[in-house]
Amino acid sequence: MIRLLSINWNVDPVLFDLGLIQIRYYSICWVLCFYVSYIIFRQIFKKENLKRELLDKLTINYVIPFTFIGARLGHCLFYEGAYYLKYPWEIILPFHDGKFIGYAGLASHGAAFGILFALWLFCRKYKKTYIWSLDRIAIAVPVAGAIVRFGNLMNSEVYGHTTDLPWGFVFVRAGETSPAHPTQIYEMLAYLLLFVVLYYLFFKKDLGIKKPGVIFGIFLIGLFTARFLIEFVKQNQVEFEEQMSLNMGQWLSLPFIITGAVILVFCLLNKISVNDKYGKTK
Secondary structure (H helix, E strand, C coil): CHHHHCEEECCCCEEEECCCCEEEHHHHHHHHHHHHHHHHHHHHHHHCCCCHHHHHHHHHHHHHHHHHHHHHHHHHHHHCHHHHHHCHHHHCCCEECCEECCCCCCCHHHHHHHHHHHHHHHHHHHCCCHHHHHHHHHHHHHHHHHHHHHHHHHCCCCCECECCCCCCEEEHHHCCCCCECCHHHHHHHHHHHHHHHHHHHHHCCCHHHHCCCHHHHHHHHHHHHHHHHHHHHECCCCHHHHHCCCCHHHHHHHHHHHHHHHHHHHHHHCCCCCCCCCCCCC
């Protein structure tokens, strides 16, 4: 009966095979997440009467490169540190164990650190307040996260433990024969819901101006709480996590949740200015 209710997932992760080069859904998803994020930021900059030139510098010179750098280093250091300390050149080269794999090893927590660092560099150079940038990037990140999780679904990776629920997926290409939690979809839905909430608070309630920092605090709590809870039904990504009370994703999520709570309380209780030479906020 369970097999009849479950979904056999056997999608080829390669969209186009051009011989030496393969175009994968996952790669397209990364490109798409940056494009969609850019569109969201364009709406934000239009609302605040900020120059398009500043937006291009923020995205092209800072956010995009440091997101990839952070995501790659995050995977290599957090999940396979011992291996990449032995073969550090494979952090840069698209190989693993001598086999060409492309840049499949990317970690969302590493991407978060990369984005935070990129925003700090941007604000330092262009005299923006850091809280200004954090509130606005928080609106785009959940959408990007949802798109990347769709890429994980197409790769038949980052899925959950076995389940007898009717929406369980049998990830055939991963060698599974029993239905498992489609945790990629769980995260996609959670992130999209968070995006709707943050978009509403920014564009309809003007919280980015009235209460700077509140949007970013809600973002940290919402996104990483969802990630923390979903990890309970998600398979561990590396073997050493089997010996841990909480897996690596959960341990990495806790500091973000705590930081979000502190920021939210502080910003609700204090008046913070986001005045700068580029914006019209007060």
